[in-house]
Amino acid sequence: MTKILAVANQKGGVGKTTTVINLGASIAVHDKEVLVIDLDPQANATSGLGSTEADSCGIHSFISGENSLEECVVSTEIEGLSLIRGARHLAGTEIELASQDEREFFLAEALSTSDLSNYDYVLIDCPPSLGLLTINALVAADGVLLTVQSEYYALEGLSHLIETIKRIKAHWNKRLKIFGVVLTMYDKRLKLSREVEEEADKFLGKALFSTRIPRNVRLSEAPSHGKPVILYDAYSSGAKSYMSLAREVLSR
Amino acid sequence: MTKILAVANQKGGVGKTTTVINLGASIAVHDKEVLVIDLDPQANATSGLGSTEADSCGIHSFISGENSLEECVVSTEIEGLSLIRGARHLAGTEIELASQDEREFFLAEALSTSDLSNYDYVLIDCPPSLGLLTINALVAADGVLLTVQSEYYALEGLSHLIETIKRIKAHWNKRLKIFGVVLTMYDKRLKLSREVEEEADKFLGKALFSTRIPRNVRLSEAPSHGKPVILYDAYSSGAKSYMSLAREVLSR
Ligand SMILES: Nc1ncnc2c1ncn2[C@@H]1O[C@H](COP(=O)(O)OP(=O)(O)OP(=O)(O)O)[C@@H](O)[C@H]1O
Numbered sequence: 001m002t003k004i005l006a007v008a009n010q011k012g013g014v015g016k017t018t019t020v021i022n023l024g025a026s027i028a029v030h031d032k033e034v035l036v037i038d039l040d041p042q043a044n045a046t047s048g049l050g051s052t053e054a055d056s057c058g059i060h061s062f063i064s065g066e067n068s069l070e071e072c073v074v075s076t077e078i079e080g081l082s083l084i085r086g087a088r089h090l091a092g093t094e095i096e097l098a099s100q101d102e103r104e105f106f107l108a109e110a111l112s113t114s115d116l117s118n119y120d121y122v123l124i125d126c127p128p129s130l131g132l133l134t135i136n137a138l139v140a141a142d143g144v145l146l147t148v149q150s151e152y153y154a155l156e157g158l159s160h161l162i163e164t165i166k167r168i169k170a171h172w173n174k175r176l177k178i179f180g181v182v183l184t185m186y187d188k189r190l191k192l193s194r195e196v197e198e199e200a201d202k203f204l205g206k207a208l209f210s211t212r213i214p215r216n217v218r219l220s221e222a223p224s225h226g227k228p229v230i231l232y233d234a235y236s237s238g239a240k241s242y243m244s245l246a247r248e249v250l251s252r
Numbered sequence: 253m254t255k256i257l258a259v260a261n262q263k264g265g266v267g268k269t270t271t272v273i274n275l276g277a278s279i280a281v282h283d284k285e286v287l288v289i290d291l292d293p294q295a296n297a298t299s300g301l302g303s304t305e306a307d308s309c310g311i312h313s314f315i316s317g318e319n320s321l322e323e324c325v326v327s328t329e330i331e332g333l334s335l336i337r338g339a340r341h342l343a344g345t346e347i348e349l350a351s352q353d354e355r356e357f358f359l360a361e362a363l364s365t366s367d368l369s370n371y372d373y374v375l376i377d378c379p380p381s382l383g384l385l386t387i388n389a390l391v392a393a394d395g396v397l398l399t400v401q402s403e404y405y406a407l408e409g410l411s412h413l414i415e416t417i418k419r420i421k422a423h424w425n426k427r428l429k430i431f432g433v434v435l436t437m438y439d440k441r442l443k444l445s446r447e448v449e450e451e452a453d454k455f456l457g458k459a460l461f462s463t464r465i466p467r468n469v470r471l472s473e474a475p476s477h478g479k480p481v482i483l484y485d486a487y488s489s490g491a492k493s494y495m496s497l498a499r500e501v502l503s504r
Pocket residue numbers: 011012013014015016017018019040044126127128184185186213214215216217219220221223238262263264265380403404405406
């Protein structure tokens with residue numbers, strides 16, 4: 001049974017894209033099939049996986065029903081990791097979608113009429129907002145994977161994000177649940193990191209993955225080479241932490 | 253003559269809010285009057301300045317014309333630094349605005365009918381997107397201050413942001429210009445930081461401020477105390493760099 005996970009947080013720069021790319025790659029090397037969907041107009045997951053933005057046969061034409069899943073899917077350097085590419089003009093989609101009926105269901109509709117049986121996991125990279133693109137991801141998903149940066153503002157926004165998830169579950173997607181929460185850019189030497197960890201543990205309990213993603217410069221260098229960190233520097237603390245997270249995800 | 257600056261970048265987590273709060277405070281201590289407008293539904297600038305979200309008399313009622321500027325402005329712990337508070341339900345505003353006529357002009361309209369003569373600078377904190385809220389800020393502003401994190405994805409998004417600014421200038425706001433670009437979270441020990449600096453210098457030339465904002469943990473601790481860094485730890489490298497940036501801004 002394919003698991004569709006939205007990787008979301010309206011706070012910007014908290015490691016959503018880095019998690020989609022590297023968790024996706026780490027799951028794929030466990031002999032699984034993973035599909036990454038780049039729903040962010042910045043198209044960072046697309047370039048971080050070495051692909052170029054889609055003029056056609058990308059997320060835009062998939063959501064609108066112009067192209068099928070098979071026409072849009074491209075491969076990456078990792079066997080078992082496939083991608084539906086993002087595009088900058090997706091930013092205009094949000095304003096376009098706003099005036100349509102069923103505007104929250106476009107992605108859910110496109111996925112439910114596609115054959116996902118080849119995939120064990122679908123990871124959706126969301127933009128930093130609670131606008132229509134992220135709402136589309138939450139309506140289409142089975143679960144939400146929250147990335148929480150070990151910083152004050154990131155923690156502050158968490159309750160609002162959880163409220164939004166509850167609202168989406170009540171109105172549009174009964175099966176939506178919080179699949180898990182991962183602390184990113186964690187530095188055990190910093191008091192701030194430990195304080196955020198304590199709060200997140202109290203607030204989230206079992207939903208919090210025990211894997212912490214450390215701040216590791218190799219994670220921020222890898223995208224400029226268009227590779228997941230496991231191909232760029234497999235022995236780095238960043239690569240090892242995403243392998244550990246993949247094992248936790250596979251066991252849930 | 254009041255200068256209205258939008259602090260913008262669709263890339264998330266690049267230091268927009270940190271710059272609005274700390275540049276604002278550093279300009280204010282040079283015997284200037286500064287107004288911060290929190291246009292981000294996350295309302296981080298509001299909490300980072302020690303204020304609580306506005307139910308009424310905040311950015312929402314100011315933009316809609318329900319309340320005047322004088323009714324919405326609140327003071328902060330820094331003399332000369334005032335604030336129009338943000339609010340979470342602002343996220344719904346973008347979807348609401350989408351169907352209105354003149355939807356790009358709401359903030360410009362509210363500011364042009366207000367008395368700004370008390371203020372030397374107005375700094376608008378933008379959300380991490382190129383949606384209607386950021387467009388409203390760019391239409392209302394005299395200039396844009398871009399914060400660019402010293403990382404690959406942040407640099408990648410720059411050309412798209414500059415294209416958007418040119419489009420806004422051509423269609424809706426003839427006076428809009430790039431006021432300046434500041435590199436944030438700069439770490440001179442990292443090759444990535446130096447590479448981003450080289451690219452930014454080539455791409456932006458004189459628009460690039462010579463001040464670099466270093467990565468400094470005191471900047472990320474200050475918001476949890478609701479204070480600008482100049483009140484939290486005035487001798488930190490973070491505080492000193494924003495004072496240096498303020499001097500550069502005042503000289504432009
Ligand atoms: N654990 C980490 N250690 C060091 N750098 C990291 C780590 N995780 C992410 N980064 C870097 O931090 C920046 C922000 O990460 P990323 O772009 O993945 O966040 P995001 O939540 O997807 O951002 P946005 O909100 O803009 O979509 C990027 O430059 C990335 O390379």
